[in-house]
Amino acid sequence: MIRSLALRDAAAPLWEASLTHPFVRGIGDGTLDERVFQWYIRQDYLFLIDYGRLLSLGAARAPRLSWMRRFAGLSLAVLETEMDLHRSFAAKWGVTDLEATALEPATAAYTDFLLRTASLGDFSELAAAVAPCMWGYAEIGTSLAASATSDRYREWIDMYAGEEFGELADWSRELLDEVDGDPSQMEAAFVASSRHELAFWEAAWVGGRSDGA
Numbered sequence: 001m002i003r004s005l006a007l008r009d010a011a012a013p014l015w016e017a018s019l020t021h022p023f024v025r026g027i028g029d030g031t032l033d034e035r036v037f038q039w040y041i042r043q044d045y046l047f048l049i050d051y052g053r054l055l056s057l058g059a060a061r062a063p064r065l066s067w068m069r070r071f072a073g074l075s076l077a078v079l080e081t082e083m084d085l086h087r088s089f090a091a092k093w094g095v096t097d098l099e100a101t102a103l104e105p106a107t108a109a110y111t112d113f114l115l116r117t118a119s120l121g122d123f124s125e126l127a128a129a130v131a132p133c134m135w136g137y138a139e140i141g142t143s144l145a146a147s148a149t150s151d152r153y154r155e156w157i158d159m160y161a162g163e164e165f166g167e168l169a170d171w172s173r174e175l176l177d178e179v180d181g182d183p184s185q186m187e188a189a190f191v192a193s194s195r196h197e198l199a200f201w202e203a204a205w206v207g208g209r210s211d212g213a
């Protein structure tokens with residue numbers, strides 16, 4: 001089987017659980033409490049700072065010049081475009097303390113895992129760890145774009161359902177299929193990242209509601 005599809009298969013229950021998570025469903029039908037969304041935006045903003053670092057490490061460690069350029073460009077795109085979207089969400093939803101927010105355990109666990117893998121693992125493990133961040137969000141965005149019954153979180157859906165993210169998801173799959181690496185180490189990194197993605201939704205759902213939602 002094509003490697004990217006085998007990895008997707010190995011993590012299928014986690015991806016399904018993310019896709020059907022009440023947070024994700026609430027974005028689609030507009031019922032997600034705005035305090036829960038604000039909690040997510042604050043934590044995701046911090047996540048994106050370290051995600052930008054991860055992509056820069058990807059550029060530093062890439063064995064091919066074309067991958068190096070792509071990772072370098074992606075790092076800048078996250079720090080500018082994707083974080084700009086979060087800044088505009090923050091303004092729209094009344095979040096004023098984006099950079100003063102403390103890192104929650106689920107965010108720290110995910111970014112620590114990604115940065116540790118990127119620093120100490122093989123480049124193929126870095127590629128496997130980063131893929132669910134790209135491909136997973138594109139899949140959720142596309143699925144919500146087709147099924148959303150509310151426009152409340154439309155900008156969020158449009159960003160991740162957009163052409164740019166779809167193309168990024170394609171690239172992350174190509175990278176998985178082309179990189180030299182140990183299949184079991186790659187699977188472990190891909191599944192671990194997928195588990196952290198699910199834990200992130202859950203943390204926002206639980207944390208945002210216990211903050212008074």
Ligand SMILES: Cc1ncc(CN)c(N)n1
Pocket residue numbers: 044047048082132133134137197200
């Ligand atoms: C936790 C998480 N994972 C992935 C993405 C998509 N860049 C994100 N914004 N946040």
